[in-house]
Amino acid sequence: MKCCCLAAILLLSPCVPALSLASLETLSFANPQQETRYKKIIAELRCLVCQNQNLADSNADLAKDLRKKTYTMILAGQTDAQIIDFMVARYGDFVRYRPPFNPSTVLLWISPALLLALGLGILWRVTRRSRGTLSATDEAGKARIRKLLRKEREP
Amino acid sequence: MIPEIGAFALVVALCLAVIQSTLPLAGAARGIPAWMNIAKPAACGQLLFVLIAYACLTWAFVTHDFSVLYVAHNSNLNLPLIYRISGVWAAHEGSLLLWLLILCGWTGAVTRFSRSVPDQMVARVLAILGLISVGFLLFLLLTSNPFERQFPAPLNGRDLNPLLQDPGLAIHPPMLYIGYVGFSVAFAFAIAALLGGRLDAAWARWSRTWTTLAWVFLTIGIALGSWWAYNELGWGGWWFWDPVENASFMPWLVGTALIHSLAATEKRGVFKAWTVLLAIFTFSLSLLGTFLVRSGILTSVHAFAIDPARGIFILAFLGIVIGGSLLLYAWRAPAIRSVGGFDWLSREVALLLNNILLVVTAATILLGTLYPLVLDSLQLGKISVGPPYFNTVFVPLTIPLALLAGIGAVSHWKRDRAWRLAKILWMPFAISLVLGLAWPFIGMPHYSIAAGLGGSLGLWAIFAALQGLWSRTSSGQRWESLRATPSGIYGMTLAHCGTGIFIIGIAFTSAYTVEKDLRMTPGDEYLLSGYRYRFDGVEDRDGPNYRADVGTITVFHDETEVARLYPEKRFYSRQSNAMTEAGIDAGLFRDLYVVIGEPLDENGSWSVRLYYNAFVRWIWLGPLFMALGGLIAVSDRRYRHLASRRTQSPLPGAATSAG
Numbered sequence: 001m002k003c004c005c006l007a008a009i010l011l012l013s014p015c016v017p018a019l020s021l022a023s024l025e026t027l028s029f030a031n032p033q034q035e036t037r038y039k040k041i042i043a044e045l046r047c048l049v050c051q052n053q054n055l056a057d058s059n060a061d062l063a064k065d066l067r068k069k070t071y072t073m074i075l076a077g078q079t080d081a082q083i084i085d086f087m088v089a090r091y092g093d094f095v096r097y098r099p100p101f102n103p104s105t106v107l108l109w110i111s112p113a114l115l116l117a118l119g120l121g122i123l124w125r126v127t128r129r130s131r132g133t134l135s136a137t138d139e140a141g142k143a144r145i146r147k148l149l150r151k152e153r154e155p
Numbered sequence: 156m157i158p159e160i161g162a163f164a165l166v167v168a169l170c171l172a173v174i175q176s177t178l179p180l181a182g183a184a185r186g187i188p189a190w191m192n193i194a195k196p197a198a199c200g201q202l203l204f205v206l207i208a209y210a211c212l213t214w215a216f217v218t219h220d221f222s223v224l225y226v227a228h229n230s231n232l233n234l235p236l237i238y239r240i241s242g243v244w245a246a247h248e249g250s251l252l253l254w255l256l257i258l259c260g261w262t263g264a265v266t267r268f269s270r271s272v273p274d275q276m277v278a279r280v281l282a283i284l285g286l287i288s289v290g291f292l293l294f295l296l297l298t299s300n301p302f303e304r305q306f307p308a309p310l311n312g313r314d315l316n317p318l319l320q321d322p323g324l325a326i327h328p329p330m331l332y333i334g335y336v337g338f339s340v341a342f343a344f345a346i347a348a349l350l351g352g353r354l355d356a357a358w359a360r361w362s363r364t365w366t367t368l369a370w371v372f373l374t375i376g377i378a379l380g381s382w383w384a385y386n387e388l389g390w391g392g393w394w395f396w397d398p399v400e401n402a403s404f405m406p407w408l409v410g411t412a413l414i415h416s417l418a419a420t421e422k423r424g425v426f427k428a429w430t431v432l433l434a435i436f437t438f439s440l441s442l443l444g445t446f447l448v449r450s451g452i453l454t455s456v457h458a459f460a461i462d463p464a465r466g467i468f469i470l471a472f473l474g475i476v477i478g479g480s481l482l483l484y485a486w487r488a489p490a491i492r493s494v495g496g497f498d499w500l501s502r503e504v505a506l507l508l509n510n511i512l513l514v515v516t517a518a519t520i521l522l523g524t525l526y527p528l529v530l531d532s533l534q535l536g537k538i539s540v541g542p543p544y545f546n547t548v549f550v551p552l553t554i555p556l557a558l559l560a561g562i563g564a565v566s567h568w569k570r571d572r573a574w575r576l577a578k579i580l581w582m583p584f585a586i587s588l589v590l591g592l593a594w595p596f597i598g599m600p601h602y603s604i605a606a607g608l609g610g611s612l613g614l615w616a617i618f619a620a621l622q623g624l625w626s627r628t629s630s631g632q633r634w635e636s637l638r639a640t641p642s643g644i645y646g647m648t649l650a651h652c653g654t655g656i657f658i659i660g661i662a663f664t665s666a667y668t669v670e671k672d673l674r675m676t677p678g679d680e681y682l683l684s685g686y687r688y689r690f691d692g693v694e695d696r697d698g699p700n701y702r703a704d705v706g707t708i709t710v711f712h713d714e715t716e717v718a719r720l721y722p723e724k725r726f727y728s729r730q731s732n733a734m735t736e737a738g739i740d741a742g743l744f745r746d747l748y749v750v751i752g753e754p755l756d757e758n759g760s761w762s763v764r765l766y767y768n769a770f771v772r773w774i775w776l777g778p779l780f781m782a783l784g785g786l787i788a789v790s791d792r793r794y795r796h797l798a799s800r801r802t803q804s805p806l807p808g809a810a811t812s813a814g
Contacts, residue, residue, distance in 0.1 A: 052398070111522055112522075116512075
């Protein structure tokens, strides 16, 4: 399904020639944890000049720069939060694929829970009402059976 | 001349669509058979003329008629024939034409396979499909004419987008569209039922067959898209929560809910109003998906304004279809009465829960997809909503769904007892928990608790489904009972197994996939997850409309050669851009996947990315099982036989345990 959006990328975005050439760089880290953190961060940050690609997958110059920046910050011992904050200060929230929690995104984050609660509330009401009709029909059925049995007994 | 015939055919089709959508509707309302009977020939005529238009555009592609603007933009003298044929749906205008053709195809199928449906209902259904068709024809003719000419014609075309030059993408859009558009039949049945006030078991049964069939195609279409992205984008991933992917996933989720709710409506006469609403939602999301992808609004809110004619038409059309059907619903739904009662522990409640979870998931994805657009257009700032958000909300909503599937499938309609369910289900539960948690010990490089739990969940979906089938049989006559089991049950079992396979695939891929970026000189080796990858260098090669660098990487396992991979980097000169073709050795338990990047020096060194993708095939195997299950369910003979009988809604007290 990426096809159509990618068609749009080809027309509109500056990372055209680099498209879908996975960004291949050979970096060395002090320890494997650093490498894991690096990969996680560049996967969660957006390439700002591309249609919808993270830093890890983009080969645009800006993405390369930001990857290098992330790399040097990790080597310099900065925490993940510090790196993200730096990027947000520079480029705004648009750079993060994980939107922050603030007044303008509060609906985005709490709506799933609200909708679920609403759905369960409806389920509760519907089922409670339906149980009522169930016992009513059960009673009616029992009454009918009793009547039929009585009829049978008195020929 | 041929392109003009195509454009003219569209105009004729529009006239027929107008007739198809008006007279039969009036005829059905007033009870005039002659007016109602016009629907079928009009629909067939419309199909014929749209087919002619479609053939004309294909002809223009095949014969390199670059005076047609659309062909000049999407084809080239060197383009292989198969991609000239699939090039018809490569961009906006042509894919709308394909949409329309498929709509007419579904309509034609309805005229052919609806002998058992009352004439009034058929007339209404065809008229509503005709109305949708009118909208699309107008959209094509007024804003997106695929037959537009340019003079003088260029000597050569701009070439097809290289990303689309892949067999996977040649068939992915048609499959997806067959699914999307198929839901229009479910929608038309729902609206027809609202108009006629007929919402009984027979209606649910007709509707169910069409819905399941559309769902099968959509399932295959989405899986194909994901498979293509994996093959073609060289990133080793299979889903990015891109708005375009979401656009196809939302109708699938709501369509899945619809299939389940239709089951309850057919068997027990409950949730009628809800089922109708779901049918409306499913089709609305299909329409929204088509337009989201095609209008350019996703690229940016401002792109929408560049071509205001299209944008306004789309908004108006969506408004009329969704708003109109919801108004009709609000007017007629209060009169709908659901009959059967049910208790807390019953299949009805399980299906309701299933519906709630699926719909909330779809609504969340819709919210995440549109939220940035809304914020941006209200000038409240630009944000990105990407995979971290979607995964955070998607996983907690779908885990209960998978748990529920096993319980719902074995529980009785109306009322069940907890101890009976426990007696049936404790064994599959215990087995899947133990096997799932033990699985990562076998043949995996390290233990992952997430993979173990995910494996347990997937196995539970499979074993519980199989146990559901088993519990229908009684000892001594297992074979007879299995033979007597309707194929709908087999379909459901298979589809539920498919979800299990899918879940296992996701769990193990996430836990055990490893990738490594390297600089490799010919002869260099690297050990990844027990496989030794040897880089043998890169050579030049020429394709029909591109030049390629082809790498060779040989992979060894336990000192024996297991695969030789040829990742490519292609340069399409006409569009001056490059594409990667990953080198992949597919396997049931692992894919070896390599991509080459760029040459680094004179010694033949290249940057290379190596992947070991665990269990990734299961992610597409699962949907394949689901689709197969859907097909088996549709083939159920009960539908063909019973559909011809005019059935009434089941009595309130008549409990059936058949699915």
